[in-house]
Amino acid sequence: MPSAVLSSPSVERVREALARAGLAPVIVELPGAARTAQAAADFLGCDVAQIANSLVFRATSSDGAVLVMSSGAKRVDTERLAALLGEPGGKANAEYVRQRTGFAIGGVAPVGHAGQLRAFVEKSLAAHREIWAAAGHPHTVFRLSYEDLVRITGGEQADLAA
Numbered sequence: 639m640p641s642a643v644l645s646s647p648s649v650e651r652v653r654e655a656l657a658r659a660g661l662a663p664v665i666v667e668l669p670g671a672a673r674t675a676q677a678a679a680d681f682l683g684c685d686v687a688q689i690a691n692s693l694v695f696r697a698t699s700s701d702g703a704v705l706v707m708s709s710g711a712k713r714v715d716t717e718r719l720a721a722l723l724g725e726p727g728g729k730a731n732a733e734y735v736r737q738r739t740g741f742a743i744g745g746v747a748p749v750g751h752a753g754q755l756r757a758f759v760e761k762s763l764a765a766h767r768e769i770w771a772a773a774g775h776p777h778t779v780f781r782l783s784y785e786d787l788v789r790i791t792g793g794e795q796a797d798l799a800a
Contacts, residue, residue, distance in 0.1 A: 648750075649778055651774060652780075653773075656790070659790040666773075666779050669681060672772075675691050686711045689710030689769070690748065690769045690771040690787060692748055695730055696728060698726045699726070703738035703753065703756070704756050704757075713800040716728065719758070738751070740753075741772075745775040746772055759791060763784050768783060770782075771787065
């Protein structure tokens, strides 16, 4: 019997978006919240670099939401991001993230967002055969390849690691 977490509306939205993209990965429920990449890696027994963090930034001038899929072992260089955006930006607060994505911080998935987001995928994730991303809830993740991550997000591959 699926748990309440695995059948939550947010997780279902991710599952449906993945299915539309031609993917049907197993969504894994972690034994606790994975609000950090290290916590997720510890639960999964993988390297923190294999965790694809879904970071939401707010473009300052346009107020646009920007999704950066970044390795859990790296930090995003906001100056490089600003250069790609053509405007400054900063990390979005929890209210903005929920409003623009429909997800709580810690559970932001690469797909299934409430609105349109410009997306970037950090190139350092390509070094791993498999990576893990949030599945709509801080307790859920799914496994996929770098190529599939780029495809399903429609993200621009970028060197954003600090």
